[in-house]
Amino acid sequence: MARVISADGTSIAYQRNGSGPAVILIGGGLDDGSENAPLAEELAKHFTVYNFARRGRGDSGDTQPYAVQREIEDIAALIEEAGGIAHLFGVSSGGMFALEAAAAGLAIGRIAVYEVPYDTADDALQRAQEYHEQLDGALVRGRRADAVGLFMRLAGSSEQDVADAMNSPYWPGLEDLAHTLAYDAALYGPPPTARLVTITQRTLVATGGSNAYFEQAADDVAASLPNAERQVIEGQGHVVDSKVMAAVLARFFRP
Numbered sequence: 132m133a134r135v136i137s138a139d140g141t142s143i144a145y146q147r148n149g150s151g152p153a154v155i156l157i158g159g160g161l162d163d164g165s166e167n168a169p170l171a172e173e174l175a176k177h178f179t180v181y182n183f184a185r186r187g188r189g190d191s192g193d194t195q196p197y198a199v200q201r202e203i204e205d206i207a208a209l210i211e212e213a214g215g216i217a218h219l220f221g222v223s224s225g226g227m228f229a230l231e232a233a234a235a236g237l238a239i240g241r242i243a244v245y246e247v248p249y250d251t252a253d254d255a256l257q258r259a260q261e262y263h264e265q266l267d268g269a270l271v272r273g274r275r276a277d278a279v280g281l282f283m284r285l286a287g288s289s290e291q292d293v294a295d296a297m298n299s300p301y302w303p304g305l306e307d308l309a310h311t312l313a314y315d316a317a318l319y320g321p322p323p324t325a326r327l328v329t330i331t332q333r334t335l336v337a338t339g340g341s342n343a344y345f346e347q348a349a350d351d352v353a354a355s356l357p358n359a360e361r362q363v364i365e366g367q368g369h370v371v372d373s374k375v376m377a378a379v380l381a382r383f384f385r386p
Contacts, residue, residue: 132190135212138204144190145183145209149175152240153213154384155206156182159223160282160315161308163189166370167222173377178384181209181217185225187311199231199317206232216240218384223248223369224315230352231318233334234326241384243335245376246345246369247352248286249322259320266316275309276302282312286369287342322348327355334359335383339367 134142146164148171156167156174164184171182186205187193194201206228210217216238221229226244233239250258262285269278279302280293288296296302336353338345340363353359364371364379 134190135205135208137186137201137208139194139201141186141192141194141201141205142190143183143186143192143205143208145181145212146171148172148180148182149178151178152384152386153210153217154178154180154380155209155213155217155219156180157206157219157221157225157229158185158188159221159225160286160312161279161305162222162225163308165189169373170376173373174380176377177381178218179213181213183209185228185311185314187314188308197314197317199228199314202228202314203232203235203237207237210238218242220244220380222246222371224318227315227318230323230327230330230334233330233332234323239332241333241335242330243337243380243383244352245337245371246339246342247336247348248319248345249348249352250320250344251322251347251351255321259316262319263313263316266312270310270313275306278309278312279305287344322351322355324355327352328357330356331358335362335379336360337362337364337379339363339369339371340365341368345369 132144158167164182167182171180174180184191218240219229220243222245226247283293334356336349338349353361
């Protein structure tokens with residue numbers, strides 16, 4: 132595990148594999164980089180892959196107070212470490228941070244995102260506010276299990292799904308990451324059209340075709356981006372098969 136130091140002094144842990152053009156993987160909610168590890172291994176056959184633990188997760192630091200800008204600075208530090216320019220792939224809420232990094236003007240080649248969880252409903256702002264309030268309340272009271280359950284329901288899990296997860300061996304690890312749910316929540320809500328239209332890089336907006344919520348969000352994001360490619364990877368859920376995703380990204384990121 133290597134490290135870079137972000138602009139605010141926070142240590143960001145990452146693993147580097149492979150050779151060739153640089154690709155930085157940005158994980159989603161409740162992921163410390165482990166979920167992207169199989170994808171990193173596949174992509175390393177074609178690229179130099181940087182798979183990192185976002186701040187507050189795994190071996191990365193968590194300097195307070197939190198701000199989305201700090202995560203953009205973390206990505207900037209990794210880009211610098213990668214030689215000054217890199218492609219980005221963000222999965223789920225990680226895709227939101229990839230797009231924010233591009234809108235901030237970082238030195239990014241191409242961007243790929245998978246099932247970004249923007250809310251396109253008419254009451255999206257109200258729903259986001261309610262989620263923020265409920266999540267903040269659970270975290271302030273130290274009720275990490277409640278926070279994780281709230282997030283799972285937001286992502287479409289049933290009560291049985293939540294109960295099964297609570298009884299699984301990986302539940303304690305999810306509770307350990309519960310505080311970072313507030314970091315992802317900072318970008319929930321409607322697609323940020325005013326920022327998306329400023330992104331000039333070629334951008335792949337992908338989904339698995341199985342969830343109408345993510346399909347509509349992707350359609351709206353692709354419509355807002357000046358240079359977007361929309362792709363449905365048939366038969367994939369929110370956690371996409373690493374070999375399938377690697378093949379898609381290898382095609383897209385190649386010069």
